[in-house]
Amino acid sequence: MKVMAFVGSPRKAGNTSKVVDAICTGIKENGHSVEIYNLSELDNKGCTGCGACQTKKVEYCAVNDKMTALLAKIADADCIIVGTPVYMAHVSGYTKNFLDRLFTFFIQANDTVRILPGKKYITVTCSGAPAEAFKNVTEYLNMVFGFYFQMVNAGNITAGDMADKDDILSQPEILKQAEEIGRKLN
Numbered sequence: 001m002k003v004m005a006f007v008g009s010p011r012k013a014g015n016t017s018k019v020v021d022a023i024c025t026g027i028k029e030n031g032h033s034v035e036i037y038n039l040s041e042l043d044n045k046g047c048t049g050c051g052a053c054q055t056k057k058v059e060y061c062a063v064n065d066k067m068t069a070l071l072a073k074i075a076d077a078d079c080i081i082v083g084t085p086v087y088m089a090h091v092s093g094y095t096k097n098f099l100d101r102l103f104t105f106f107i108q109a110n111d112t113v114r115i116l117p118g119k120k121y122i123t124v125t126c127s128g129a130p131a132e133a134f135k136n137v138t139e140y141l142n143m144v145f146g147f148y149f150q151m152v153n154a155g156n157i158t159a160g161d162m163a164d165k166d167d168i169l170s171q172p173e174i175l176k177q178a179e180e181i182g183r184k185l186n
């Protein structure tokens with residue numbers, strides 16, 4: 001099983017990273033391979049809305065950046081993990097830019113989706129406010145991956161009460177839950 005994990009916080013080794021790492025620890029116990037990417041390092045130029053992905057002028061995307069190369073790898077993956085901090089009451093900008101680039105998997109002409117349906121996904125949302133405050137961010141991610149892309153939900157973690165980058169360490173139950181989600185992935 002090939003798994004790709006994307007961390008939408010530019011804060012290295014922060015809470016989102018730690019939860020994603022815990023999921024990956026569980027996944028690796030079953031011998032699956034995981035590649036972790038920090039979205040702030042991908043030089044993602046953002047979707048330009050050029051439509052080349054819809055007219056099939058290109059296989060995935062006409063934008064010349066690292067993200068385009070990753071789209072082929074996403075197409076080949078069995079599961080993707082997306083972790084985001086809550087920034088201004090929503091996913092971080094890095095995460096939103098990433099989601100926009102998945103537009104290539106839509107087929108606007110007949111409102112269908114290619115390649116992604118049936119693949120698994122896991123989400124992580126980390127906020128400063130208590131977790132209940134941003135359930136809507138997790139619901140948004142479920143809408144994108146589960147409803148739009150018809151992917152299979154393999155776990156959602158919505159964690160809160162975190163300001164400093166190590167605050168998640170005082171919530172070991174969340175890290176345990178994350179490892180368990182990873183362990184159950186098959």
Ligand SMILES: Cc1cc2nc3c(=O)[nH]c(=O)nc-3n(C[C@H](O)[C@H](O)[C@H](O)COP(=O)(O)O)c2cc1C
Nearest residue numbers: 009011014015016085086087088089127128129162
């Ligand atoms: C630019 C910015 C905006 C933020 N906006 C919110 C917010 O709207 N609501 C909230 O609860 N926390 C907010 N936070 C706090 C982060 O969501 C929280 O500290 C989270 O744990 C950061 O994840 P990280 O440790 O992976 O970077 C914000 C933090 C930053 C840096």
